[in-house]
Amino acid sequence: MRTSSTIRTRVTVKRTTRAAAALAAGALALSLTACGDDDKGDDSGDKGGGTKQPGVSVTLPKLDGESLSVAAVWTGTEQKNFKQVLTEFEKRTGAKVTFVPAQDPIINFLGSKIAGGAPPDVAMLPQPGAIKQAVDKGWAKPLGAEATKELGENYSQGWQGIGKVGGKQYGVYYKAANKSLIWYNARVFENAGAAEPKTWDELLNTAQMVYDSGVTPFSVGGADGWTLTDWFENVYLSQAGPEKYDQLAQHKIKWTDPSVKEALTTLAEIWGKKDFVAGGASGALQTEFPASVTQAFTGGDQPKAGMVYEGDFAQVNIGETKAKVGTDAKVFPFPAVGDTAPVVSGGDAAVILKDSKAAQALATWLASPDAAAIQAKLGGFLSPNKSIDSSVYPNEVQKKIADALIAAGDDFRFDMSDQAPQAFGGTPGKGEWKTLQDFLKNPKDVAGAQAKLEADAAAAYGG
Template sequence: MRIPRSPDGYVTTPRTRRAAALLAAGVLAVSLTACGGGDDDEDKGGDKGRGGGTPGTVTLPKLDGETLEVAAVWTGAEQKNFKQVLAEFEKRTGAKVTFVPAQDPIINFLGSKIAGGAPPDVALLPQPGAIKQAVDKGWAKPLGAGATKELGKNYSQGWQDIGKVDGKQYGVYYKAANKSLIWYNAQVFENAGASEPKTWDELLTTAQTVYDSGVTPFSVGGADGWTLTDWFENIYLSQAGPEKYDRLARHEIKWTDPSVKEALTTLAEVWGKKDYVAGGPSGALQTEFPASVTQTFTGGDQPKAGMVYEGDFVQVNIGETKAEVGTDAKVFPFPAVGDTAPVVSGGDAAVILEDSKAAQALATFLASPDAAAIQAKLGGFLSPNKAIDPSAYPNDVQKKIAEALIASGDDFRFDMSDQAPQAFGGTPGKGEWKALQDFLKNPKDVAGAQAKLEADAAAAYGN
């Protein structure tokens, strides 16, 4: 994440080492109890929801007869769990909320809805760049006093700033992601005699150890281009450093820069290694993200792969198998490629498109610990809301990931592709997603990948 905000709508900070050290060294046990509140009477439990809510809950208005539509690109368990949050909002306010499944890129989806005269009231946008686009198009409406107040109580300044455009608050980052994690099949590691690596060289050694035991080291969901951008970003941040990461995210340096060549060359040490990726390049390119996870934790001690890289939300997909997080499925931080282990985050922000009392109330609710705690208990969810009691998370693994995110404060970087214009960083079959899919197919063509990335970035950024 970046602070302060630059003219192009991004926020920037030069600090990442403390957060990286927390993750890499495993110093995750921080006390978050009563973290988000102040000392005034309201924070001590003066607020009550509609119908006599429990002490400490956010105040919400009566909205009997009001209707809302909420759009998000969420499916499966993630959508099902979020609907439980919306059901609680309905219970407290009397409003009726309908979830509208959206498609990527969500800006295009919203554009068609708006053109048809039927926009959703609230949308969950997965990219800061998408928030800025929604503001520039005149779609997004600023948050009111209630939501802004909840954000001020419960969020670090950096998480507030990433939801701002031109100094105005438009987004509530309801959902976050720690995208610097590698999950592994514990039985595979035990059988192979493999250990958790802390550096990139150690990761390659671990991969060879797993391979020698008869199991393919990595599962890659290459059919979903965004997973490939996440691989690149972790390597680039750790290897090139935070300042260059920020500059590349703003396209202040070109994708033909030597630092990009170095990162792609490093990435090819996994993607280009014969039999290191389940199904080979062609198989990976036909594997969607959910399957990349489930095939790592099914098949007993002979799964299709021993490891899968992705964020904390992998737990939702692990839950679809018989594997138990923390026992059968374990996790380690993305290893340090350079001096410091990377800390890359992502998230989804609630943005109001149709301003109303009900829409503002929902934004306020989503900025409160009440809403996030509901979904936290269901698993596969991480919140930047520092007022959540960590005991809300369902297992020690998720609890430690959440504690590390809160402890990092503003000392991490937001997903680079999510900051880019959607034409480059968030559209299936185009831009960075497609260029890295092509690179997965042919990891020897570093120069060709750089040239394609630069051409697409220049077109999308307009420079």
């Protein structure tokens, strides 16, 4: 999952019924309130005895002397926080776990490791398409009985289903993220006399007010092409609707469809507006996601930009500045472009590559509320685990986001690019990522962008 640091949270979930969208959007519209929580871990402690202890929800085996490795593209604070989850697993089982930093696309990284005879035991895969590829290549191993049981107790059928291939359970969606949020510098909005917009037209008006006050409206992390696909998906889902979304996701309609033209034309109202994007297109294309967040919250009331679009995980990057979530940094739901505001989530799945008692135990652990609670307390993290107590989240907005995610149940859809073959939807410098970067550079060329998207999609999908 593109998450904080390099943000690899790409399982973008689209809740499409109006009831679910209204529920989540309503929860997210609440004002952010900072709720400090300095707890850095979960001290409940089965040290690997194979039986549950008071306050411990999951049974893990003794693994003294065992060692295993976990690969993920997470870096920075996100990697640091995940390592605390692994440390607790070590305490409870006696196993030794090594974190292996991976590169994007992770499937290619894993392929090189496997070819070299040194695959990690478990990999965190950010696309359902990547899970299918790992299964098709014979790399992924099905979850065992204990991991499957833990998953069944703690996850909705929908979240279980997206980790299945051919009816077998391969993935544990450990991490999720709400990606229908726009964060803003509260002082900039106050100086501009701007209010939180609820529709796309209101967002454009708000952006103009921010611009007129002397601050560039938007920060865009265009160096990471996945952020641009997220922009497109929010606009497209809200504007074209879920049925068209499903058709485009499966390439049952072409990218030259008029609905795609409409969405790209809408995006160009921001991307193509002179001085609406910090650094212009060239600056945005050199800005990675973490910097796109921090530059909106450094510089007091004169930052490089007043707003930045992306998920709840942006809180981790905001935390690297002096801005305080709930006072200096606030958030509103991605505005409705069509009849209904989009609600988007994402996630990363743990997939076993080397079937062993230790690897199965780690998958079981990651499916437990105990594991999720540790990282939830640290912030910048959202779990689809319905058994976690949302009070563990470190601030009110994170809690509301988590409650809305769980309340949505099985009513969701995945990120379009994550359902696509990775060559089209998940590879830097290629396919959708590259074409949308080119479109950011030249938002007037809607037809050219559509033609390139369709050509690349047709090649990736096989016609």
